Amino acid sequence: MTATGTKKQHKCPACGRPAPYGGNPFRPFCSKRCKMIDLSAWLKEDYCISGEWRETGEPVERKEKRGE
Numbered sequence: 451m452t453a454t455g456t457k458k459q460h461k462c463p464a465c466g467r468p469a470p471y472g473g474n475p476f477r478p479f480c481s482k483r484c485k486m487i488d489l490s491a492w493l494k495e496d497y498c499i500s501g502e503w504r505e506t507g508e509p510v511e512r513k514e515k516r517g518e
């Protein structure tokens with residue numbers, strides 16, 4: 451072990467930049483922004499899976515378009 455390895459750092463899953471580990475409220479992300487990016491990404495994904503798809507098990511086309 452080297453003396454330089456006292457600070458734990460890892461890669462931010464969102465942007466790939468080195469992120470501090472200790473004392474980081476947004477870990478494993480480097481910042482709040484990256485945390486929100488990742489969170490919104492999987493929320494969006496979860497929403498699609500638990501949405502219309504589950505009824506038939508197949509993707510369905512939108513029959514109604516509202517406000518788009």
Ligand SMILES: [Zn+2]
Nearest residue numbers: 462465480484
């Ligand atoms: Zn980041």
